[in-house]
Amino acid sequence: MAERQHHYQVNIMWTGNKGQGTESYKAYSRDYVISAGQKADISGSSDPAFLGDATRWNPEDLLVASASACHKLWYLHLCAEAGISVYSYLDRAEGTMTEGKKGCFTGIVLKPEITLRPGDDIQRAYALHHRAHELCYIANSLNFPVLCEPVITHSQA
Template identity: 35%
Template sequence: MAKYVARIAWALRDGEDFAKGRYSRGHVVSFDGGLIMPASASPHVVGKWAVEEAVDPEEMFVAALSNCHMLTFLHKARLAGFVCTAYEDDAEGIMEEIAPGRMAVTKVWLKPKITWQGDEPTAEVLSDLHHQAHEECFIANSVKTEVVVG
């Protein structure tokens, strides 16, 4: 069993009014490798109380799905005898109301652009490699959100 940790740290700043909801949602996320990342609630959720330059949980969620899919796909492509030289994905997610007062990221589109060296997989083989990657992606296996590749 593997264990993964992240530290989230937030503090009320001088002049903010917690009781009235007038406080920054900016905080930091720290990871065990030493990376410290500015984070915030989404501007779509809290408006001016968000830190627009920071990453929000919804963006991290989309990035985690894209990242895990890519890493699994690269492994599957290598095992199938293909050589990937570049992989880019402009992934997108949407958040919708799933019940009164309840929101969820309901769909994530992965849009990979892959560069190959030597033989390239056929469209059918490429689709199968993405399917295999999706089936084995740890993050995709951990969520209910629909993940679409293509």
């Protein structure tokens, strides 16, 4: 069976020309807009440490968010297949990037807080995180560790 391929196309439009272009390091804004088809635009910038706008998404935020979202989507899928009903899922994911001659991410830690239907198998729900990690396209594409530290409880209702 042939492997399926999926292709993604996004547009990044720099909106930070203040009239002088990139004449100097401080002469321009780092702002940009991400667009793709009919999807809502995402306002981006660089990290404030690099003269970016703290109210906009930066590439580092988006990388951590991508890893978190991919893991969550696999996890919800696996729970649905296993008959485990997830009532809520909130991930407080954190990523660490180190500057140097070659800046790079050194790790992401996913910290999902999950509430299950009363009586569902919590141990099985924990085990499904390991499987979700194995299947996560984003985590499989990264060259640094993505760890998962879930906290799972039952709903009180």
